[in-house]
Amino acid sequence: MGLTTILRGFKVPIAVLDRFLVSNGVEETYGIPPSLLRIPGSSVPPLDAQATFLRAKLAAAGDANSTARIFIPQTQGQARSSYGYVAYAYVMIFSQRRIDLAAELPDQAPPGFAELRREILACAEEGEQALLQVAGMHGGEGEDDASLLYIVLTDEREFPFSRPFMRESDLRCDYCAAVFDCWFDLQNHRSDAHGVKVLNLLPDDF
Ligand SMILES: [Zn+2]
Structure with missing residues (x-):
């Protein structure tokens, strides 16, 4: 994509x-x-x-x-x-x-x-x-x-899932407010720390 x-x-x-x-x-x-x-x-x-x-x-x-x-x-x-x-x-x-x-x-x-x-x-x-x-x-x-x-x-350029291209609000955990540098780190954290297991989550607002 x-x-x-x-x-x-x-x-x-x-x-x-x-x-x-x-x-x-x-x-x-x-x-x-x-x-x-x-x-x-x-x-x-x-x-x-x-x-x-x-x-x-x-x-x-x-x-x-x-x-x-x-x-x-x-x-x-x-x-x-x-x-x-x-x-x-x-x-x-x-x-x-x-x-x-x-x-x-x-x-x-x-x-x-x-x-x-x-x-x-x-x-x-x-x-x-x-x-x-x-x-x-x-x-x-x-x-x-x-x-x-x-x-x-x-084409052939990927969406950068990290700062500084993403807003801090997109990289903050909804459960504990921890902030990550990268969207994938946030997803791993949601799974490991909060038990949220949604594969390939579609972002709500980015
Ligand atoms: Zn959290």
């Missing part, structure tokens, strides 16, 4: 994004969606070089707690996407979920984010201007093109 993400941010041609990254000494994406999986033995999911760079850049612009990431759609059997997304806020959905748009996906981009968009899109070369005008690149009247709302489906 794939990953479903709702995000706030901007859409960018992969060719332009990769040129921006390379010009800043960062490896390009090649249009390949970054992995979100934890490395076995590590409690911290890896942060790809591209997101690491974007966060450092946004921190320098005043967004010290940036959680920016790059998302790239992918569908089995189809060619690679020509576009990717730089997000400042995102929600990943495993099964079903309420979304508090104002709190989780605020339409106000953080400091430096609109400038980042301008800087990246300025890497478009002559002959690429049409790439910047396709559907989804620009919002409607009164919308900020740096903080548009998108849904991205990414």
Whole structure:
């Protein structure tokens, strides 16, 4: 199965994004969606070089707690996407979920984010201007093109059942309030400590 993400941010041609990254000494994406999986033995999911760079850049612009990431759609059997997304806020959905748009996906981009968009899109070369005008690149009247709302489906990328992608409330035991780093640890705990044995529990709200 794939990953479903709702995000706030901007859409960018992969060719332009990769040129921006390379010009800043960062490896390009090649249009390949970054992995979100934890490395076995590590409690911290890896942060790809591209997101690491974007966060450092946004921190320098005043967004010290940036959680920016790059998302790239992918569908089995189809060619690679020509576009990717730089997000400042995102929600990943495993099964079903309420979304508090104002709190989780605020339409106000953080400091430096609109400038980042301008800087990246300025890497478009002559002959690429049409790439910047396709559907989804620009919002409607009164919308900020740096903080548009998108849904991205990414095949071959799994839902990350761990922090920081999951909310703490999704990783807390309903019986004793213990909090875990990973959904599977919580399920093992529910079974071992409380005798709750439901195989492949479908989450109520994530
Ligand atoms: Zn418990």
